[in-house]
Amino acid sequence: MTSINIECVVNERYRIGESPVWEEKEGVLVYVDITGQKVCRWSPKTKQTESVSVEAPVGSLGLRKSGGYVLAMGTSFSALDWKDKKVTTLACVDEDKPNNRFNDGKVDPNGRFLAGTMSQEIRPAVVERNQGSLYTLFPDHTVLKHFDMVDISNGVDWSLDHKTLYYIDSLSYAVDALDYDVRTGKSSNRRHVYKLEEGEGIPDGMCIDAEGKLWVACYNGGRVIRIDPQTGKRLQTVKLSVDKTTSCCFGGADYSEMYVTTACDGMDEEQRQRQPQSGGIFKITGLGVKGIPPNEFAG
Ligand SMILES: O=C(O)[C@H](O)[C@@H](O)[C@H](O)[C@H](O)CO
Ligand SMILES: [Zn+2]
Numbered sequence: 271m272t273s274i275n276i277e278c279v280v281n282e283r284y285r286i287g288e289s290p291v292w293e294e295k296e297g298v299l300v301y302v303d304i305t306g307q308k309v310c311r312w313s314p315k316t317k318q319t320e321s322v323s324v325e326a327p328v329g330s331l332g333l334r335k336s337g338g339y340v341l342a343m344g345t346s347f348s349a350l351d352w353k354d355k356k357v358t359t360l361a362c363v364d365e366d367k368p369n370n371r372f373n374d375g376k377v378d379p380n381g382r383f384l385a386g387t388m389s390q391e392i393r394p395a396v397v398e399r400n401q402g403s404l405y406t407l408f409p410d411h412t413v414l415k416h417f418d419m420v421d422i423s424n425g426v427d428w429s430l431d432h433k434t435l436y437y438i439d440s441l442s443y444a445v446d447a448l449d450y451d452v453r454t455g456k457s458s459n460r461r462h463v464y465k466l467e468e469g470e471g472i473p474d475g476m477c478i479d480a481e482g483k484l485w486v487a488c489y490n491g492g493r494v495i496r497i498d499p500q501t502g503k504r505l506q507t508v509k510l511s512v513d514k515t516t517s518c519c520f521g522g523a524d525y526s527e528m529y530v531t532t533a534c535d536g537m538d539e540e541q542r543q544r545q546p547q548s549g550g551i552f553k554i555t556g557l558g559v560k561g562i563p564p565n566e567f568a569g
Contacts, residue, residue, distance in 0.1 A: 272556040276510060279529075280312050280319060280551035287531030287551060288475060289330035289374060291564050292521025299521055299529050300339065301551065302328045304373070309339065309350060312551060314522065322355045327390070330375035332383045333566045340407070340567040342372035342385035347407040360411045360569070363387060363403070370401055374424045374475055374517065379432045381568025382455050383407040384416075386423020394514075394536035395440065395472055395489065397421060404437065406455050409569030416448075416457050425476035425486065425517065428452075429499070430562070436463070436484055436499060438473045445473055445486060447499060463499045470495065475517020475531070480560045487515045487530060494518050494530060494554075508557070512548045520561020528554040528561070 286304040293300050298311045303321075309331060310321040326344030334340050334349060340360070341348045345367070347360045364370040364387050375385025389401035402420030405413050421441035428435055428450060435450040435457050445464040448457040464486075466473055471491020476484050483505060484497050492513040496506040514533040521529050534542060534549035542548060 274556040278547045278550040283549035285535045286533040290519040329372035332377035335566040342375045377565040427478045512545045525561040
């Protein structure tokens with residue numbers, strides 16, 4: 271058994287770091303700073319970061335098979351060409367809700383991109399309620415709405431057999447499961463599989479591991495927790511030195527390392543001094559479990 275080691279590998283003050291994705295081809299971690307309106311890449315080899323500024327809050331990204339990234343940004347699904355730094359709109363949502371923006375998202379096993387919306391935060395975790403929806407962008411750029419009445423649409427991922435979609439609406443303090451038809455991209459039968467306990471914080475981003483267990487980053491909880499969606503039990507808690515842990519993904523050689531994004535929006539001077547690495551990117555090694563490679567958007 272190796273022991274768990276946690277290191278802040280990118281010591282930046284991202285306002286809301288989110289949506290970490292390991293891009294194996296380039297050997298880099300890609301992620302967004304939502305309110306900082308940036309798409310960023312960090313190379314563990316060079317220890318350098320690169321970023322592209324965009325014109326709206328960018329909630330999440332996915333790798334794109336044809337190159338570059340698919341973004342859930344403002345109230346649009348867009349494509350980012352990394353070399354030209356060019357953003358192209360693919361589809362728009364929530365056109366009747368000008369105060370909404372996209373939040374977390376992920377590419378499904380069939381190359382579709384799922385992402386949800388929320389009302390822009392008044393302050394962290396405070397929103398006008400029920401304004402968000404969960405959407406799928408298909409490779410032909412058509413959009414499917416799964417459901418509405420969401421507060422803060424957050425983490426998504428799929429079971430290893432692709433039959434279940436896991437989903438988090440943060441203010442429900444729960445992780446949900448839905449039946450997922452990977453052939454059509456439709457979802458049904460939403461139910462809770464894990465309820466967060468007092469003190470765990472607010473469920474935010476998540477990812478599945480190679481054993482089918484879910485890792486959930488807990489905002490204001492300073493931790494990632496590993497849960498068994500079959501039994502509804504928490505299996506493990508890994509605490510970090512900052513409270514605003516927002517999302518996690520596996521990456522690195524063989525997907526054996528975990529990367530965790532964090533935020534600093536909403537912290538006052540005293541809190542920032544107490545947790546100076548808030549907003550940084552952390553690497554956790556020694557978890558003893560691997561992740562799976564991210565899917566790529568097929569459109
Ligand atoms: O990153 C996100 O998902 C939201 O945009 C953030 O603002 C917070 O994490 C959220 O408020 C906690 O649920
Ligand atoms: Zn989030």
